[in-house]
Amino acid sequence: MNFVQRICALALIIGAFVMPREQAMASEGADGLYVVVTTDNAQTQMMAMVLSTQTVQQGKSVRMLLCGPAGELAVKxxxxxxxxxLDKSPQMLLAGLIKNGVPVEVCPLFLPNKGAAAEVLIDGVTVAKPPVVAERLRADDIKLFTF
Structure with a gap:
């Protein structure tokens, strides 16, 4: 099995655990992804970035929310x-996503609990506003992926 086949197989496996089959089938026509990354596992973070990058390359929208340990991806x-x-880090792919216009936010709890201000965040990353996130998550044309 080559790399692309492995990525596709892994994406299918992840998709099976991320959302119920009925929800996945109902949202096949989705216009984009809302990707929430919480893990500190570099391989899982990388998979989130790879799938997000592929989604953007296929002409769909992506928004990303980094919470908990994954917020460190956005720290300078x-x-x-x-x-x-790929010989790249999740941060490298995250930078590419930001460069391609993907909105990336950290959870509003991340910085205060890190004891840091927004200045520690890499360019292009902002702090999420819960009412706005909730509204975006309810959109009918968006699939939610969590890592």
Missing amino acids: GSEQTMLKP
């Missing part, structure tokens, strides 16, 4: 883990 100078076969 955070430790990076290089992963094969």
Whole structure:
């Protein structure tokens, strides 16, 4: 199985656990993804970035919310883990997503509990507003992926 086939297989497996089958089938015509990343696992973070990048390349919209340990991805100078076969880090792919216009936010609890201000965030990342996030999550044309 080559790399692309592995990515596709993994995406299908993740999709089976992310949302019930009925919800996935009902949202096949979705215009985009709302990706919520909470894990500190670099491989899982990378998969979130790879699938988000592929979604953007296929002409669909992506919004990303980084919460808990995953918020560290948006902190300037955070430790990076290089992963094969791309020899890139999740932060590198995140930077590419931001460059391509993907809105990226950190949860509003992240910075206060880190004891930091918004200045520690990389360019293009903002702090989420819960009412706005809730509204976006309810949109009929958006699939929710959580990692």
